[in-house]
Amino acid sequence: MKGVVRLAALLVPVVLLALPAHAVTIEEVKTAQGITAWLVEDHSVPVVSMDVAFRGGAALDPQDKAGIANFTADLLDEGAGDLDSTAYQSKVEDLSASLTFDVSQDMFAAHMRTLSANATSVFDLLRLSFTAPRFDDAPVARVRAHIIDGLASAEKQPNAIAARLWWKNGFADHPYARSVRGTKESVAGISTDDMRAMMHDRFGKDQMVIGVVGDITPAKLKDMLDSTFGTLPDHAAAGATVETQERAPGEVKVVAMPIPQSVVIFGENGIKRNDPDWYTALVVMNILSSGGLTSRVALEVREQRGLAYSVSASLNPLQHAGVIIGQVGSQNARVAQAIDVIRDVWKRMHDDGPTAKELTDSKTYLTGSFPLSLDSTGQIAATLVSIQFDHLGIDYLNRRAALIDKVTLADAKRVAKRLLDPAMLSFVVVGSPENLQGAQRVIPGG
Amino acid sequence: MTLQFLRRLSLPFFSLSLVLAAALPSRAELFEAHDFTLPNGLQVVVIPNHRAPIVTQMVWYKTGAADEPTGKSGIAHFLEHLMFRGTKTVTPGAFSRIVAQNGGRDNAFTTHDYTAYFQNVAADRLDMVMKLESDRMANLVISDKVVEPEREVIIEERRMRIGNSPAALFDEQLETSLFLHHPYRIPTIGWENEMHRLTTQDALDFYHRWYAPNNAVLVISGDVTTEQVKTLATKYYGPIPRRAVPQRQRVEEPAKVASARLTMKNPRVTQINWSRQYLAPSYRVGDTKYAYALQVLAEVLGGSAASPLYKGLVIDRTLATSAGASYDPNMFDLATFGFSATLKNGVSVDDFEAALDGIVKQALEGGITAEQVDRAKQRMMSNAVYARDSVAGPARIVGMALALGRSLNDIQSWPDKIGAVTLNDVRAAAQSILHDDTAITGILMPGPTS
Numbered sequence: 001m002k003g004v005v006r007l008a009a010l011l012v013p014v015v016l017l018a019l020p021a022h023a024v025t026i027e028e029v030k031t032a033q034g035i036t037a038w039l040v041e042d043h044s045v046p047v048v049s050m051d052v053a054f055r056g057g058a059a060l061d062p063q064d065k066a067g068i069a070n071f072t073a074d075l076l077d078e079g080a081g082d083l084d085s086t087a088y089q090s091k092v093e094d095l096s097a098s099l100t101f102d103v104s105q106d107m108f109a110a111h112m113r114t115l116s117a118n119a120t121s122v123f124d125l126l127r128l129s130f131t132a133p134r135f136d137d138a139p140v141a142r143v144r145a146h147i148i149d150g151l152a153s154a155e156k157q158p159n160a161i162a163a164r165l166w167w168k169n170g171f172a173d174h175p176y177a178r179s180v181r182g183t184k185e186s187v188a189g190i191s192t193d194d195m196r197a198m199m200h201d202r203f204g205k206d207q208m209v210i211g212v213v214g215d216i217t218p219a220k221l222k223d224m225l226d227s228t229f230g231t232l233p234d235h236a237a238a239g240a241t242v243e244t245q246e247r248a249p250g251e252v253k254v255v256a257m258p259i260p261q262s263v264v265i266f267g268e269n270g271i272k273r274n275d276p277d278w279y280t281a282l283v284v285m286n287i288l289s290s291g292g293l294t295s296r297v298a299l300e301v302r303e304q305r306g307l308a309y310s311v312s313a314s315l316n317p318l319q320h321a322g323v324i325i326g327q328v329g330s331q332n333a334r335v336a337q338a339i340d341v342i343r344d345v346w347k348r349m350h351d352d353g354p355t356a357k358e359l360t361d362s363k364t365y366l367t368g369s370f371p372l373s374l375d376s377t378g379q380i381a382a383t384l385v386s387i388q389f390d391h392l393g394i395d396y397l398n399r400r401a402a403l404i405d406k407v408t409l410a411d412a413k414r415v416a417k418r419l420l421d422p423a424m425l426s427f428v429v430v431g432s433p434e435n436l437q438g439a440q441r442v443i444p445g446g
Numbered sequence: 447m448t449l450q451f452l453r454r455l456s457l458p459f460f461s462l463s464l465v466l467a468a469a470l471p472s473r474a475e476l477f478e479a480h481d482f483t484l485p486n487g488l489q490v491v492v493i494p495n496h497r498a499p500i501v502t503q504m505v506w507y508k509t510g511a512a513d514e515p516t517g518k519s520g521i522a523h524f525l526e527h528l529m530f531r532g533t534k535t536v537t538p539g540a541f542s543r544i545v546a547q548n549g550g551r552d553n554a555f556t557t558h559d560y561t562a563y564f565q566n567v568a569a570d571r572l573d574m575v576m577k578l579e580s581d582r583m584a585n586l587v588i589s590d591k592v593v594e595p596e597r598e599v600i601i602e603e604r605r606m607r608i609g610n611s612p613a614a615l616f617d618e619q620l621e622t623s624l625f626l627h628h629p630y631r632i633p634t635i636g637w638e639n640e641m642h643r644l645t646t647q648d649a650l651d652f653y654h655r656w657y658a659p660n661n662a663v664l665v666i667s668g669d670v671t672t673e674q675v676k677t678l679a680t681k682y683y684g685p686i687p688r689r690a691v692p693q694r695q696r697v698e699e700p701a702k703v704a705s706a707r708l709t710m711k712n713p714r715v716t717q718i719n720w721s722r723q724y725l726a727p728s729y730r731v732g733d734t735k736y737a738y739a740l741q742v743l744a745e746v747l748g749g750s751a752a753s754p755l756y757k758g759l760v761i762d763r764t765l766a767t768s769a770g771a772s773y774d775p776n777m778f779d780l781a782t783f784g785f786s787a788t789l790k791n792g793v794s795v796d797d798f799e800a801a802l803d804g805i806v807k808q809a810l811e812g813g814i815t816a817e818q819v820d821r822a823k824q825r826m827m828s829n830a831v832y833a834r835d836s837v838a839g840p841a842r843i844v845g846m847a848l849a850l851g852r853s854l855n856d857i858q859s860w861p862d863k864i865g866a867v868t869l870n871d872v873r874a875a876a877q878s879i880l881h882d883d884t885a886i887t888g889i890l891m892p893g894p895t896s
Contacts, residue, residue, distance in 0.1 A: 024498075042497065047831065047834075049835075085751070086751050086752050086757060090750065090752045093750050093825055096824075096825060096829050115828065115831060138761075142760070142761070146767050149717060153716045155716075156713075156716055158610060257714075259609070260610065261605035293530075293542050294539075294543045299539070302599055303539055303595065304595060305598075306595030306596065306597065307598070309599050309600070310602075329610075330602065331601075331602065364548070365546045368549010368550065368567075369549050369551055371499075372500055372550070372568075374498060375836045376839075377835055
């Protein structure tokens, strides 16, 4: 159609759309007490956002105390210093601030957002959380019950069951096999002494990564960081998580549940963030399955066949293993077909790699869309933390586009072969799937 | 509660869960916004923000699921999906591909009252997305070949969001009791039996009836000037002819004279989920003078750690694991005010309700203090500054308000209006809507399906 040509003309020439370097200027701030932070100073809005991450998350939890990091994170805004739970939370609210704490397998994180006028008071609340959490009986009991209720509820949720089983199948005895939240039994057995010891062992300055964005000067930030975190130990005592690799068995497992749509979690081995092929893999996966509705998987499963509303798979780089994990939901009568289509799309990418046009389009998307995620102070702070966490360097934002742009078609074909193996794809299906060949029925344990 | 149905999953913008704290109000006093109207009736708003060279384009159509013909439930949302399936000059599926090839992201969503489409792109790609978006305002071309698989997609979306979720299935049933007659009783995504029968012609009929420049709002937020937007909007949207669009006139909700209690048991439910809803004024319909006071009421009762619902039911009496109040006046017709809670295991519904009734009774009989009201107002007004901390956020706030027939002035004056709410206003607002003899109570509990 001639109109298509007309619109396509808008695309030429393909240019890199990364932000010009001046848009986000990162400054490294080093304090007297030896704390390092990255700061993007921006006085256009009277707001400060800060993300603080400690290396090491739920994967560091001992087996019998699984969930301790998450449990502790849930308690850090439940009272500290002289403030009980209600007083602490009321103070955060009255300052129009937000202070939250969360945990992933590899990271313990705090997220702060405040009006710059209230920054000193909010930093002080954060100091109290890290240095003088109260762990009063009532909030401990309440939060413990809440986590256990959540774990019980997850045992009835198809997505949670499928994901839990998928990780368990792949990682066996490694901590990555467990839920970040632990188990009902392990959470029941965690004491506040355990939590205090965990905080002392893990929260060392040497494990800290900090990103700050907004209406604050370097001098003020230095003062705030020293007064907030200055008393933390210089070095953390906690041990490290061991390296592992998902051993994708290439099976299809089914958990029976009477629901209209089968929920599927699938995936195989991936690569870690520091792998030399990372950027090539990012491009290949964008074309295959992580690029939203324009990915090959979405085109084949959703657009052409109407087999699902949501289907995608992407790289999930953990610190000690790399995986590819994806999800699809399809009515019970057609889920077997959806799985076949995914395997087939996987195989074609493995065999032939992407086309030159797909490669170009994907590179343009990945370089052009990245700055869109730098939309707010909170999002930029999170980006600063993840760049430091992955040791990518303070000039990474300026280099990222070139790293993606230099991926060649030959690279992409080689990495597609290295990365993608339809025989290794493992699927967990929760639902009442029909005609699913070679599926193994399982009853999930806790 | 407004459920939003997205063309694509995974956007963090809108939560489908009940908002336990006070519903997010429009916060806008602080961003600069300019508006003008093209000769064809298209209303245009520009929100300059030069922090980064990015822009958001949104087009909001003043129509949604509540405007569907009887028996065609889901057609507004189905059309939203089909808007990506081709025009006279763009092949099916090419829309999102072109946006992606230009480093952009796009999506769309549908509610009872409006349907919105957006793209986030680098500022130098604004021309391109305005060309694309204006094209599908008038030139949609769809055939059975693309409509058939897309119908399967929306039915899968329903299975995922509703069919697989006992809580969502129950919410649908509750809405039918809350609204006796008004189309808000019909789910935005549609009843499944009707969705199976939606046709290409149904979608085109809805498109031709409602999609016109004079029934839409264009919002451009980000690194642009009003002059630039005027030039581009005139070039791309200007030539689209104005068309006759019907008045958005939904049936009027009759007086409610009875209360109702709905219960549902499901083996996948592990804790009792309790809710109570009341019809309430929106900004536009009903006792609109209470629209601001009710936002403060929700914030006072459930919006904070020290609020009577959270502190009373979760912390002090440990009857629930979560509890809150919700109210959102951003509806074209009547809104709802609600309480909801998750009961602690072992707590009976009777004991919980007695405690909640006590709290509400106290609020109605003068238990709310001036200090509680002042703290709530202060929190709400201070939080408004965060609305400036993004490019896409203000576009959504402004677009929604204008799509509901409100003005930029209404948005800009929100903090003043909240600031002017008095203790007496909050009491009067509570007394005007919290009538248990017409409330709808929902109890979703563990147990075998009957």
